[in-house]
Amino acid sequence: MKFDHEVLIIGGGPAGLSAALALGRMGRSALLCDDNRPRNIASSHLNNFPTRDGIHPAEWRKLVRKDLEKYNTIHFFEGTVLSVENSGAGFIAKLSSEKVLNFKKVILAYGVIDKFLEVPGYKELWGKSIFHCPYCHGFEVRGSKIGLIGNGEMLFHMLPLIYDLASDLVVLTNGKAEFKEEQKELLQRKKIRLIEEKISGFKYEEEKLNSVLFENGEELNREALYSLPSFPFQLKSQIGENLGCEKDQFGFYKVADRGKTNIEGVFACGDNVSPAHSVLLAAASGGMAGAGVVHELLNEKLRE
Template sequence: MKFDYEVLIIGGGPAGLSAALALGRMSRTALVCDDSRPRNAASSHLNNFPTRDGIHPAEWRKLVRKDLEKYNTIRFFEGSVLSVERSGSGFIARLSSDKIFHFKKVILAYGVEDKYLQVPGYKELWGKSIFHCPYCHGFEVRGSKLGLIGNGDTLFYMLPLIYDLASDLVIFTNGKAEFKEEQRNLLERKNIRFIEDKITGFIYEGEKLKSISFENGENVERDGLYALPTFPFKLKSTIGEKLRCEKDQFGFYKVGEKGKTSVDGVYACGDNASGAHSVLLAAASGGMAGAGIVHELLSEKLSE
C-alpha cells in the first residue's frame, strides 16, 4: 500500500505539536490536523513552562509552529478529521476538506472538552476568574478570597492546594454535600465554610468575578474560583472510540509509557491520556508519543 504520510496527528495543541517535533527531528513524515479549538483559548497566559512562563497560549503555539518550519517532512492541515478507519497495514482518514489520505500510524492528540456549569457568567469567566488548575492559575490569585466548586473525595484531593492559596476559602457543593465524618471534622477544625445551595449565577465586571449567587438569594463575594472536573471527561473527538481504543473510568485513553493505546498503530497523548493537565506535561507526553512511533516505524523498516 502507498502511504501519503507515515503519521496522522489529530490535534495541534502542545501534545500534537511536540509529537510533530519528535517526528520531524527523525525525518518522519506527518500531517498535523488542527481544527483551532485549543482548550486554553479563554486564557490570556500559560504558566509553569520554563522560558515561556506567562506567555499567551496563541503566541506559544505560533512559536512552536515556527520551530517546525525547518522540518520539511511535517505538514499542517487547518481543519478537522472526520473519520479514521483501519485499511490494510495502516489507516485511511477523511478530512473536513473531503480529501482522503493514507497513514501508517495515528496519534490522538485532541485533548478534552471542559464542561461548563450551565448558569449565567460561568462560561464568560472560564479561564479568567474561574480555573481548573492552581499550578496554571494559582500564583496570580494568591492571598485572595477564593472558592472551590466540588463534592466528595475528589474535592479533598484538591483542597490542600486551594486552601494554601486563599486568604479566605469557601466550598460550594452546588447541592447536598457528600462528605465523610472525618472530612466534615477537617472543615470544621480549619473553619472552612461550605454551602450546599444551588448556584444560580456569577456577578462579574469584565473578566473579574465579584460574587456568586444562590437559589436562596444569598450572594457570596469571591475573587476567584476553582472548579473540579466531573468524570468521565469528555474528549474532543470520538475517533479513538471508533477505532476501539480502550478508556479508563475517568474517560482517558489507556496508554503505555510511550503513549501506545490498546489498538496497534494508534497512540494517544496530552489531556486525553492523563489526568495531569498542563501545557508542559501535555508537551512532554506528545514528545514521548512521537518518540514511540519513531521507534516503531524504524523497527518495522529494519525488519522489511
C-alpha cells in the same frame, strides 16, 4: 500500500505539536491536523512552562509552529479529521476538505472538552476568574478570597492546594454535600466554610469576579474560583473509540509506555490520557508519543 504520510497527528495543541517536533527531528513524515479549538482559548496566559512563563497561549503555539518550519517532513492541515478506519496495512483518514489519505500510524492528541456549570456567567469567567488548575493560575490569585466548587471524594484531592493559596476559602458543593463525617470535621477544624446551596450565577465586571449568587438569594463575595471537573471527561473526538481504543473510568485512553494504545499503530497523548492537565505535561506526553511512533517506524523499516 502507498502512504501519503507516515503519521497522522490529530490535534494541534501542545501534545500534537510536540509529537510533530519529535517526528520532524527524526525525519519522519507527518500531517498535523488542527481544527483550531484549543482548550485554553479563554486564557490570556499560560504558566509553569520554563522560558515561556506567562506567554499568551496563541503566541506559544505560533512559536512552536515556527520551530517546525525547518522540518520539511511535517505538514499541516487546518480542519477536522472526520473519520479514521483501520485498513489492515495502515489507516485511512477522511478530512473535512473531503480528501482521503493513507497513513501508517495515528497519534490522538485532541484533548478534552471542559464541561461548564450551566449558570449565567460561568462560561464567560472560565479561564479568567474561574480556573481548573492551581499550577496554571494559582500564583496570580494567591492571597485572594477563593471558592472551590466541587463535591465528593475528589474535592479533597484539590483542597490542600487551594487551601494554601487562599486568604479565605469557602467550599461550594452546588447542592447537598457528599462528604464523609471525617471530611466534614476537617472543614470545620480548619474553619473552611461549607455552602450547599445551588449556584444561580455570578456578579462580575468584564473578567473580574465580584461574587457568587445562590438560588436562595444569598450572595458570597469571592475574587476567584476553582472548579473540579466532572467525570468521565468528554474527549474532543470519538475517533479513538471508533478505532477500538480502550478508556478508563475517568474517560481517558489507556496507554502503555510512550503513549501506545491497545490498538496496534494508534498512540494517544496529552489531556486525553491523564488527569494531570497543563501545557508542560501535555507537551511532554506528546514528545513521548512521538518518540514511540518513531521507534516503531524505524524498527519496521529495519526489518523490511
